[in-house]
Amino acid sequence: MSTKNPFSLLLKTVSVAAIAVLSWSAHAEEQVYRLTLAETWGENTPILGDASKNMAKLASEMSNGRLQIHIDSANKHKAPFGVFDMVKSGQYDLGHSSSYYWKGKVPNTLFFSSMPFGLMTTEQYAWFYRGGGMELMQEVYAPHNLLSFPGGNSDIQMGGWFKKEIKSLADLQGLKMRIPGFAGEVFARVGASPVNIAPGEMFTALERGTIDAAEWVGPAFDLRMGLQKIAPFYYTAWHEPGSETQFLVNKKKWETLPKDLQVILETAFRVSAFDMYVQAIDANAVAWEQMRKENPEVQVRDFPEDVMNAMRTANKELLAELAQKDELAKRIIDSQDAYLKKVRAWTDISTKAYLETSKVE
Structure with missing residues (x-):
């Protein structure tokens, strides 16, 4: 009869297996x-x-x-x-x-x-x-x-740097501007010529006159690019609010x-x-303060009313066309539109109201 304890053998086997598992783990x-x-x-x-x-x-x-x-x-x-x-x-x-x-x-x-x-x-x-x-x-x-x-x-993006002031919708006709995305299509619909070029090529294109205007991001990015040295008219936001x-x-x-x-x-x-x-x-706050001091020739402008009205109309038309052509596009557009209406009601009585009533001395 064997003198080995079967329970001892079992324990030893389990122990060896456990060590192997722990080692693998x-x-x-x-x-x-x-x-x-x-x-x-x-x-x-x-x-x-x-x-x-x-x-x-x-x-x-x-x-x-x-x-x-x-x-x-x-x-x-x-x-x-x-x-x-x-x-x-x-x-x-x-x-x-x-x-x-x-x-x-x-x-x-x-x-x-x-x-x-x-x-x-x-x-x-x-x-x-x-x-x-x-x-x-x-x-x-x-x-x-x-x-x-x-x-x-990058938060709200500025409307871009222009060599010449935009005084009316007529000034956009044929204007070559670096502006990507859906905003480029809106610009095209109102008569401009959007161009999508890599960020690293913008300064040279603007300097050489390949383009007449360029949209990048905001002061923190634009200051480093040096766009303000070539195009002194800096337009406020409309196309990339976030x-x-x-x-x-x-x-x-x-x-x-x-x-x-x-x-x-x-x-x-x-x-x-x-x-x-x-x-x-x-960074935008810091860069804008620096830009105002070092580049006093920079002039901040809002787009004229006729330009903004034309772009809003073009934006609505283009969205409607996309929704009509593609079911998934329609679902995304509807989702964003519904959420915008819901959340903007709160933004208006919170953020917007605060900015209108609070003045920094």
Whole structure:
């Protein structure tokens, strides 16, 4: 008869198996996932480029080093407007860009950056996260093996820099302006000639007369570009009341990540997006103060009433045409319109009323 205790053997077997499982788990937890990101912006572009860097740093820290993200700027990959295709194909795992750059490929992507006369930044974030915007955005990107997440907001964007003052609608006829997205289509409808060129080419194009006007972002970005040195008329906002960038994700790559790393990555997107918004507000305030001192020739202008009326009409017509042609476009437009009416009623008696009654001495 054997003297070995069967329970002792069983305990030993279980112990060995448990050690093996724990060893495997520890190894799995230590696995490093290396992702690549292509951004539309040039190297060291302030605010826009900071969002990607902040996101990568957050993802690494929150994952205890298990997520490592390498960033290639436009000067590295040489395709600022190729980010969509590079992430879609898997050449890069992630991208940081702006959704309206893809309207020529997928027209419904343009709704998720900023729409003329539409939602302001805080209103748009509320729509994304509480009003069904995220679900609609993923529906648009899903057929392209992509996920899209809000990637940071530059807040209200100025109407652009013009070499000559716009005194009436007649002054827009044939005017060549760098202005992307749906706003470019609105400008075209009222007689201007919109041009979509990469940010790094704007100054040269304006200087050489290839274009007559350029829309970029706001003082923090424009001051660095030097646009105020060439075009002294600075027009106020209408076309991008809350310009949102995006983090693009290759969906197949996303599905290979453990659930906890998916949550960490999405959290890093969200936090860095908020940081970019805060940074943009502060940087615009600082840059505008500097610009007023160093460039007294800059003249802030509102577009004339006939121009604004024509653009509002054109905007409504273009939206109606899109809604008629595409069922998904109609659902997005209807969603944004309904949310705007709901949230703007509150904005009017809160933010707007406060600004009208509160004066800074």
